Amino acid sequence: MSVNHSLADDLGFLLSRASGVVARSVSDALAPLGLRVRSYSVLALTGEDGAGVTQRRLAVLMGLDPSQVVALVDELESRGLVTRTPDPADRRNKLIVATEQGCQVRSQAQQLVDQAHSGYFARIPQGDLDRLRHVLQQIAFPDETPTEHEAETSTAGE
Amino acid sequence: MSVNHSLADDLGFLLSRASGVVARSVSDALAPLGLRVRSYSVLALTGEDGAGVTQRRLAVLMGLDPSQVVALVDELESRGLVTRTPDPADRRNKLIVATEQGCQVRSQAQQLVDQAHSGYFARIPQGDLDRLRHVLQQIAFPDETPTEHEAETSTAGE
DNA sequence: TATTGTTATACTCTATAACTATA
């Protein structure tokens, strides 16, 4: 399994290159909104649960150290895009919720991100993209049992 | 194509997460050899052409700015793993060639990288990995016509 | 004692401009 390596065939290298290409494109697309990939991710995640997300959960979901989340939330909060309120049930938790303005910026951002993505993904068949998504999820979250939030994608082909 | 975003389904996000997971693992695996992902890539690329590789070409292949290549080559050169000699045909070019010791370290490194990769890729069917590689190449090198430098590898795939 | 968030710090990675030497 380790014969005649060409770096252009190395999956780790290709992941890094592809990730960089897309991230740069997304970053450029988000610049007009004053967002970067990370702050966009935070904003996107705050929209997935109306009750709010704890910073700890943001860190887990984004694969970051909790200390890195602080500055991201600080910035969004100072711009009035999210609020940071202690959870009444457990005051150690801070619940991050998008403001109305934050929701507006988020949907604008999602459009821009989609445009940027389409520049790279549009030419690739939808089935390939679905398989790509599935495989990437396996790599990115190796511990997750796929049946948890995935039950429909059954590749099992050829 | 842009409905009901969940970040866990966002290809850009998944690329970044997966890339980070694998890169960290590879980086840890290479630590005993005093290499990081970047320096390993340089070393790997020097092995693909016996005549040597120019720094400019390294920069293009790795998607880096030429100025970033300098420090990488400096480090490998100071460790005696590569040599940096002016091209007699065009003395602006510096040809980077792996030394004998560099070749030894490279093959050790490739084994370690393979082990690290297998931790993530082994459970994924080979056909899926081939498709993944192909799609990633399209994303990472959108301008390339795949037949250009893929004519000789003839991996008997598809 | 354990957990959430926070601060501080250091290191790596990335991006850019200006300089040199060769062509």
Add this chain to the structure above:
DNA sequence: TATAGTTATAGAGTATAACAATA
């Protein structure tokens, strides 16, 4: 002039340890 390499620098991303507030 144009290109390959180099230097310098600033910003963004990443990793770690220590601390305060709360459970």
